[in-house]
Amino acid sequence: MYRETEFLSGRRRFLKGAAGALAVPAAAALVGPLAVPAHADDSGLPDFAPVPAGSVGPTPNADGYYVGRIEGNLYWVTDSYYQSMFLTTTRGVILVDAPPTIGHNLLRAIKDVTRASGRPSKVTHLVYSHSHADHIGAAGLFGRDVIRIAHAAAAPLLARAADPNRPRPIVTFHDKYTLKFGGETLNLAYHGPNHSPDNIFIYAPEYATLMLVDVLYPGWVPFKGLAVSQDIPDWIKAQHIAMDYPWRTFVGGHLGRLGVRTDGTVQIQYMDDLEASTRSAIDSVDPAPYFTKYGAQGNSWAIFKTFLDEVANTAATPVTAKYTGVLAAADVFTKDNAWALLESLRIDAGILGPFGVRP
Template sequence: MTTAFQRSESTKRRTLLKGAALAAGVPMVAGLAGGVAAGSAQAAESDQLPEFAPVPAGALGPAVNADGYYVGRIGGHLYWVTDGFYQAMFLTTVEGVVLVDAPPTIGGNLQRAIDDVTKDNGMPSKVTYMIYSHSHADHISAAGLFGKDVVRIAHTETRRLLKLERDPNRPLPTVTFDDHYVLEVGGERLELDYHGPNHTQDNIFIHAPTYQTLMVVDVLFPGWVPFKNLAITRDIPAWVKAHDIALDYSWKTLVGGHLGRLGVRADGELQKQYIADLDAALRDAMDTVDSTPFFAKYGPAGNGWAIFKTYLDAVIRQAAEPVTAKYTGILAAADVFTLDNASVLLESLRVDTGFLGKYGIHP
C-alpha cells in the first residue's frame, strides 16, 4: 500500500530529478522546461561550462531505478543503497533493521529500499537501530524520518557536535562510545571503532566481520579521486593515516559513503598511491619552482601575499599536472579535483610537517 508520505516523497524525487536534468542541459518538453526559449538559454549556458575527461566505466555503479535509488545485497542480511551520489548501509534482523547513516539525498528512498528487501526475506522493515558514521549533515540529516523510538549510536564527539547544531533532522544519539562498541542484535554483529580524527574529529569505522565489509565514510572513494580539498578534511595527516587504518581491517567490500559503487581492497591501494604521487610531486615542485619572478614583480611594492600566492599557485600547478595526466582514465575526476587536492596537501606539508623545500632550515 502506498502511503501519503510515500506519494509526497515520490513527487519530490521526480521534481528533483527534473531539476537535475534541466541543470545538466537535458532536453525536456516545453510544458516542463518553460518552452523552447528557456531550453535554448539553458543549452547556451551549458555550452559555456568546462569539459572534463570521460568517467571510466569501472568507476560507475549500478543504474538507479525509476524512483532514483539502487539497493543491493552485500552478503547475507547486509545491504547497501545508493542514489549514485551518496550511500548508506543496513542490516536486517529478526529484531528490526540496523541502518548506518541516512543521507538526505536518498531520503525517503531509504525506507523504500528497506521495504524492497524485507518483503522478500521476511524480516521486519522497521528501523530500530541507527548508527551515525559522523556528524555531517550530508550523511545523516534524513535520520529524523525514522521517528523517536530508534536507538541511535554514535561516537561521544558526534553527540557533542550535534548538541551544538540543534538540528531536528539529526536527532541526538542515545548511545555513545569513546573507543570501541559492539552492537549485537538479532544474531548479527557490527563493530564500531574510533581511531582518532580523520575526515572529521568524530568519524568512525563500522566493521561487519561476518560479511567481510567495512564502512568508513569520506576517506576512500572507490574508482574516483577524493572529493574537493581531500574531502574537505581539516586534519590532513590524520586523514592520510586513515588509509592505512582502513586497510589494516579484514574486509573484501568497502562502503565509502559516496558515489555509485562499492569498493574492493585494490581501490584503497590505488587511492593511497594517488596521494603518495601527489605528495612526491609537491615536494619536487617546492624544490624546483623558481620564485625569483614573483619576488621581482611584487617585492618592490612590499606585497608579500602576492608573492606567496603566485609562487604557491605555480607549485600546485606543476605538481598537479603529471598526477592528473597519470590518473585520467584510471580514477574518475582526476582532472576535476587534483588541483584542489594538491592545494590542501601542499598547505598540510608546509604547516603540519614543516616541509618548506628550499626555504626550510637545512643543516
C-alpha cells in the first residue's frame, strides 16, 4: 500500500529546499561553486555531483513502485524513472499514460488503492499524454475494450508505428476534450506542438493537478537536448502555458517526485539563464581557429562540429556552476541542453553567428 507519511515527508524536504532555490544569482552573475562530486569508484565511469535531497522522491516498495494519493480520488505511480496518474471513480479507473518501465506494477498499484477504497479496479479509460513509446508502451496491458483517448495528431503517428503495445486511440480531439466519468472530471487541452506534435495538457480541476509530460522536470534539469523536443520554441513556450494553469501539484511524467509551483519558476529561470549564456557564447567564441584548421582540409562538418561544441561548452559552464546543488543533474545535461538551444537559436531565430550572411 502507498506510504503517505514517507511521501509527505519527502515533499516537505523539497519545499524547504525549493524555498532557497530562488535565491540563486541573477542571469547577469552566473557564478557559484560546483558541488563536490560523489566518491570515485573503480568502474571507470564518470562521476557527477550528488543529487540534491530536495530532488528525490519517495522510495519504491519491494516490487519497484510507489503509489500515493495526490488528493481525493487522484493518485500517482512512479518507479523513480517514470510516472503515471490515475483517478478512481464509481464506475472504473481513468489512467493517464502507461510507461513500460512501470508495466504490470500499474495494475498492482491500482489494485492497492481500489482494494482499500472499495472502488472498481478495472481501467475503463486510458489517456495518452502523447504517442511516444516510453510513456505509453504498456498500453497493451489494458485490453481491447478500454477507451483510449489522445490528441488527433497521435492517431497517424501510432498508425505508422503499428506497435501492438501502443494501440491507436478510439477517441481523439483537436483543441479541448472534457472527460466526465463516474463522478470525476479531467480536462484535456492541446496548446500546439512542444515536445512532440501531439503532447497534451491534462488537468484535474477538482484536485488542482496538472500533468504535462516532458516539459517541466521538478527538481531536475530537463532531459538531454531539451527533452529531445521537436519544437524548441514551443517547448519553451509550453513551460509558461503550464504556469498559467492554477495547479498546486504537477505530474511531469519522469523521475521520482511530484512538482510544486516553485519547480516551474526555477526551470524557467534555468532556461532564461541558459539562453542568455548561449547568446553570449555565440558572440564570444572566436570562429577563426576552426575555419583556419578545418577549412584548409576542406572539412566543412568539422568546422561546424568543433565551433558549435565549443559554443555549447562555453554557454553551459556558468549555468552548470549556478545550478549544481539546486537542480539535479545540472552537470549531466546542461551542455547537451545548451547545444540544442544553440541549434534552435540558429535555425528558428536566425542567430547564425559566423554562418550568417557575409558583409
